[in-house]
Amino acid sequence: xxxxxxxxxxxxxxxxxxxxxxxxxxxxxxxxxxxxxxxxxxxxxxxxxxxxxxxxxxxxxxxxxxxxxxxxxxxxxxxxxxxxxxxxxxxxxxxxxxxxxxxxxxxxxxxxxxxxxxxxxxxxxxxxxxxxxxxxxxxxxxxxxxxxxxxxxxxxxxxxxxxxxxxxxxxxxxxxxxxxxxxxxxxxxxxxxxxxxxxxxxxxxxxxxxxxxxxxxxxxxxxxxxxxxxxxxxxxxxxxxxxxxxxxxxxxxxxxxxxxxxxxxxxxxxxxxxxxxxxxxxxxxxxxxxxxxxxxxxxxxxxxxxxxxxxxxxxxxxxxxxxxxxxxxxxxxxxxxxxxxxxxxxxxxxxxxxxxxxxxxxxxxxxxxxxxxxxxxxxxxxxxxxxxxxxxxxxxxxxxxxxxxxx
Amino acid sequence: xxxxxxxxxxxxxxxxxxxxxxxxxxxxxxxxxxxxxxxxxxxxxxxxxxxxxxxxxxxxxxxxxxxxxxxxxxxxxxxxxxxxxxxxxxxxxxxxxxxxxxxxxxxxxxxxxxxxxxxxxxxxxxxxxxxxxxxxxxxxxxxxxxxxxxxxxxxxxxxxxxxxxxxxxxxxxxxxxxxxxxxxxxxxxxxxxxxxxxxxxxxxxxxxxxxxxxxxxxxxxxxxxxxxxxxxxxxxxxxxxxxxxxxxxxxxxxxxxxxxxxxxxxxxxxxxxxxxxxxxxxxxxxxxxxxxxxxxxxxxxxxxxxxxxxxxxxxxxxxxxxxxxxxxxxxxxxxxxxxxxxxxxxxxxxxxxxxxxxxxxxxxxxxxxxxxxxxxxxxxxxxxxxxxxxxxxxxxxxxxxxxxxxx
Numbered sequence: 001x002x003x004x005x006x007x008x009x010x011x012x013x014x015x016x017x018x019x020x021x022x023x024x025x026x027x028x029x030x031x032x033x034x035x036x037x038x039x040x041x042x043x044x045x046x047x048x049x050x051x052x053x054x055x056x057x058x059x060x061x062x063x064x065x066x067x068x069x070x071x072x073x074x075x076x077x078x079x080x081x082x083x084x085x086x087x088x089x090x091x092x093x094x095x096x097x098x099x100x101x102x103x104x105x106x107x108x109x110x111x112x113x114x115x116x117x118x119x120x121x122x123x124x125x126x127x128x129x130x131x132x133x134x135x136x137x138x139x140x141x142x143x144x145x146x147x148x149x150x151x152x153x154x155x156x157x158x159x160x161x162x163x164x165x166x167x168x169x170x171x172x173x174x175x176x177x178x179x180x181x182x183x184x185x186x187x188x189x190x191x192x193x194x195x196x197x198x199x200x201x202x203x204x205x206x207x208x209x210x211x212x213x214x215x216x217x218x219x220x221x222x223x224x225x226x227x228x229x230x231x232x233x234x235x236x237x238x239x240x241x242x243x244x245x246x247x248x249x250x251x252x253x254x255x256x257x258x259x260x261x262x263x264x265x266x267x268x269x270x271x272x273x274x275x276x277x278x279x280x281x282x283x284x285x286x287x288x289x290x291x292x293x294x295x296x297x298x299x300x301x302x303x304x305x306x307x308x309x310x311x312x313x314x315x316x317x318x319x320x321x322x323x324x325x326x327x328x329x330x331x332x333x334x335x336x337x338x339x340x341x342x343x344x345x346x347x348x349x350x351x352x353x354x355x356x357x358x359x360x361x362x363x364x365x366x367x368x369x370x371x372x373x374x375x376x377x378x379x380x381x382x383x384x385x386x387x388x389x390x391x392x393x394x395x396x397x398x399x400x401x402x403x404x405x406x407x
Numbered sequence: 408x409x410x411x412x413x414x415x416x417x418x419x420x421x422x423x424x425x426x427x428x429x430x431x432x433x434x435x436x437x438x439x440x441x442x443x444x445x446x447x448x449x450x451x452x453x454x455x456x457x458x459x460x461x462x463x464x465x466x467x468x469x470x471x472x473x474x475x476x477x478x479x480x481x482x483x484x485x486x487x488x489x490x491x492x493x494x495x496x497x498x499x500x501x502x503x504x505x506x507x508x509x510x511x512x513x514x515x516x517x518x519x520x521x522x523x524x525x526x527x528x529x530x531x532x533x534x535x536x537x538x539x540x541x542x543x544x545x546x547x548x549x550x551x552x553x554x555x556x557x558x559x560x561x562x563x564x565x566x567x568x569x570x571x572x573x574x575x576x577x578x579x580x581x582x583x584x585x586x587x588x589x590x591x592x593x594x595x596x597x598x599x600x601x602x603x604x605x606x607x608x609x610x611x612x613x614x615x616x617x618x619x620x621x622x623x624x625x626x627x628x629x630x631x632x633x634x635x636x637x638x639x640x641x642x643x644x645x646x647x648x649x650x651x652x653x654x655x656x657x658x659x660x661x662x663x664x665x666x667x668x669x670x671x672x673x674x675x676x677x678x679x680x681x682x683x684x685x686x687x688x689x690x691x692x693x694x695x696x697x698x699x700x701x702x703x704x705x706x707x708x709x710x711x712x713x714x715x716x717x718x719x720x721x722x723x724x725x726x727x728x729x730x731x732x733x734x735x736x737x738x739x740x741x742x743x744x745x746x747x748x749x750x751x752x753x754x755x756x757x758x759x760x761x762x763x764x765x766x767x768x769x770x771x772x773x774x775x776x777x778x779x780x781x782x783x784x785x786x787x788x789x790x791x792x793x794x795x796x797x798x799x800x801x802x803x804x805x806x807x808x809x810x811x812x813x814x
Contacts, residue, residue, distance in 0.1 A: 045728065046724055046727040046728045047726075047727035047728070047732075047733065047735050048723045048724060048726070048727035048735055048757075049727075049735075075720065077720060078719075078720055078723060078754060078757070078758060078759055079758060079759060080756070080757065080758025080759065081758070082758070083758070112718070112720065113718075113719070113720020113721070113723070113724065114719060114720050114753075114759050222724060223720070223723070223724050223727060299706065299801075311519070311520075312485070312520070312521055313482065313484060313485055313519065313520020313521045313630070314520070316455045316485060316520070316630070317453055317455060317520065317629060317630050319454075319455070320453035320454035320455035320456075320630060321452065321453045321454070325454075326454065328454050328455055328456075346521075347485060349487070350455075350485075350487065351485060351486055351487025351488070351489070351490070352485055352486060352487065352521050394706075396803040396807055
């Protein structure tokens with residue numbers, strides 16, 4: 001049911017350059033719903049929150065929105081009351097130009113922290129931005145939200161029900177600074193279904209738990225992470241939990257979130273490959289999560305993976321210091337190939353498996369690690385707790401990119 | 408009172424190559440006390456513990472030891488009961504050769520996890536190792552415990568009291584995989600004072616809290632981390648808590664631990680500079696520790712520092728996601744130069760300080776970050792909780808070293 005590049009109905013998109021970025025690339029984006037849409041959002045868990053996050057958090061409580069104004073190149077964070085005023089001015093200018101209510105404009109920013117937002121550039125750009133808006137403009141919008149991203153992150157679904165069709169379009173950016181509570185820097189899930197805002201909010205929360213909250217690039221969480229969902233009803237299909245079509249619709253929303261999260265993990269800054277880390281057999285799900293996160297975030301594990309080195313001692317060392325309690329004598333460790341057909345038992349009952357000996361086995365493991373999509377499976381062997389993460393390796397390119405980010 | 412390279416009395420040292428390492432460098436080390444010494448230890452908090460850790464943990468409970476046998480090139484971890492047997496054999500061979508009791512031999516290993524310990528090579532090397540042992544052999548010992556270390560880590564003190572002198576010698580190795588609960592891979596604190604083992608154990612614990620537990624290189628903690636302390640009484644000076652000389656002695660022990668910890672942080676794998684991270688003004692000391700650790704372990708902060716980039720947004724983002732609760736409106740951030748003479752106020756009441764504007768200030772900050780020993784000071788502004796960490800930057804060289812560690 002996947003349909004590439006077919007946006008949800010009733011949304012207009014635009015992306016232009018207003019010289020926030022000095023390299024001429026797009027840096028101002030707009031999503032406009034032709035009618036008032038149900039709105040929901042999930043924001044960063046960081047105590048430091050950017051001005052647009054503070055404003056949008058308050059506005060989205062209304063459950064309604066018409067437009068989302070996004071800039072890249074400046075995070076508008078750590079900017080105090082001046083930053084709030086600047087963000088409010090940009091939203092007010094858009095609302096005035098569109099003749100919509102100010103509170104129906106949601107805001108998001110991404111870029112360097114602590115620099116004053118060049119709000120006048122944004123305000124001056126608004127007439128041009130609005131005049132560019134079109135139903136097919138979502139790729140322009142996507143380029144306007146990208147920073148260190150090397151690839152566009154777009155996911156579409158069409159769900160057919162009773163002769164009608166509901167469409168979902170997901171757009172995201174993010175390649176680093178991605179983890180624990182809420183993952184992607186910015187993501188937008190748009191649908192032309194008619195959904196009440198509280199149902200949309202609940203569905204969004206569930207979708208985040210099984211997607212964005214499971215990816216990690218470098219263990220840091222941004223001050224600006226935002227996920228917005230808008231449902232504008234342009235398909236004239238009404239959906240609600242427990243009613244016909246809801247299951248398929250919610251499944252498609254979750255798929256879009258998972259696909260966007262996967263694209264972010266795969267585009268980890270300087271990453272050469274992405275992979276799964278699964279912890280199972282822990283006493284509780286929380287323990288499994290601790291183990292999986294610790295392995296997925298360990299710089300030593302991630303650098304070994306970048307060299308396709310099956311240095312499994314680093315994996316068990318990470319598990320052992322995760323804070324989860326388990327009996328080492330019951331633990332096992334497996335490496336599973338991307339296609340699921342090879343499964344190497346490395347550790348058994350806390351010691352190297354008899355099946356894992358010699359240079360040939362090491363070479364098999366190295367080959368398995370050299371391709372994206374493999375799985376590190378740590379089994380604590382004492383319960384039902386299970387948790388899976390999606391992550392990527394650490395390369396010299398990661399350090400280079402992040403050292404030179406502002407220069 | 409610092410005296411370089413003057414060991415504590417009554418200890419012999421040796422370091423030789425027995426071909427565990429293929430590059431011909433020393434890989435087997437011995438510390439031998441001429442008489443039975445009081446012994447204390449602190450071990451890794453990792454649930455996965457190497458065979459020598461399990462054995463030494465049990466033996467050191469006696470409070471006595473005569474010898475410490477250490478190998479590099481193989482961690483003897485994840486090796487199950489075979490690993491335990493192998494470690495026991497090496498200790499038994501040394502005990503037999505020296506005609507000392509088996510349980511008075513402490514063991515430590517460092518190197519790759521999961522490979523069988525080549526115990527026969529060690530056993531065959533013991534006669535030569537013992538014949539090399541001398542009071543001046545501590546540099547050979549030091550080279551025998553080094554892995555990715557680029558520098559020897561040796562710290563000496565002499566404490567004069569009532570016409571007599573007590574000496575302390577500290578030896579350590581460690582450059583990566585160093586953090587939270589217990590820091591250095593391996594460290595040895597030797598003194599010729601006469602100290603009861605329970606007093607030695609308490610002093611060692613205190614010294615670790617203010618030294619090794621405050622350094623971090625990459626947030627990982629090894630399966631083999633071990634700190635041993637031996638006090639053999641060869642100086643004929645008896646010391647005890649509350650008695651004359653104890654204050655000076657305990658201060659000197661702490662200084663040695665701090666100096667060794669500093670050497671480890673400064674020798675962080677591929678690090679180009681080391682620095683302090685201090686969190687203060689938190690509600691509790693535990694909160695301050697969370698903030699300081701999170702900043703000190705953030706790959707984004709560490710890569711920015713490697714480029715001397717005052718990208719302070721990453722610092723506050725790390726503080727904000729540390730798990731400590733604070734009111735953002737009360738926070739401040741300072742950068743303080745290594746000599747303590749420059750103090751840049753960057754963040755005030757949660758927003759960029761009015762004093763920190765423009766390219767000139769940024770250049771001042773960049774100069775400040777380009778030299779080891781500067782301090783990042785985050786003030787949560789709401790309590791007395793204070794914690795300081797010592798850490799180093801993240802460079803491309805770090806990734807290179809850790810990707811290629813086993814190849």
